[in-house]
Amino acid sequence: MIYYMIRHVETKEFMPQLRLGKGYSHWNPAKADTKEIFGDKLLGVPRLFGTIRNAHWAITAWNAVPNARAGGHRSYDGEWDDTLTITNDDRKRTDLEIVLVNIEETGVVSIQEIKRRK
Helix, strand or coil: CEEEEEEECCCCCECEEECCCCCHHHCCCCCCCHHHHHHHHEEEEECCECCHHHHHHHHHHHHHCCCEEEEEEECCCCCEEEEEEECCCCCCHHHEEEEEEECCCCCCCCHHHHHHHC
């Protein structure tokens, strides 16, 4: 099976697969440590894309929204005031590249075999 992964050119780090929570726009290994930013939201595997188009869209979204933080507060007159803080971290679309990977099945392991190996 052919999949696509996104790799940061400078650090060679692959875009990680995440649990729900903080989004991929916060991932920039050139500026911050991935484990420090995401902690237990990391699944420990690269994010896989089924099509090159989806990988390209992910790069476009990553480049479009660098580290945006939404928030807000209630003003003195009782209205809710939204705030959006965007921290420019000088990212460019060319900071990332798409890597084609071929994943092939090499065998089948039964559940009984897995239990025996433990």
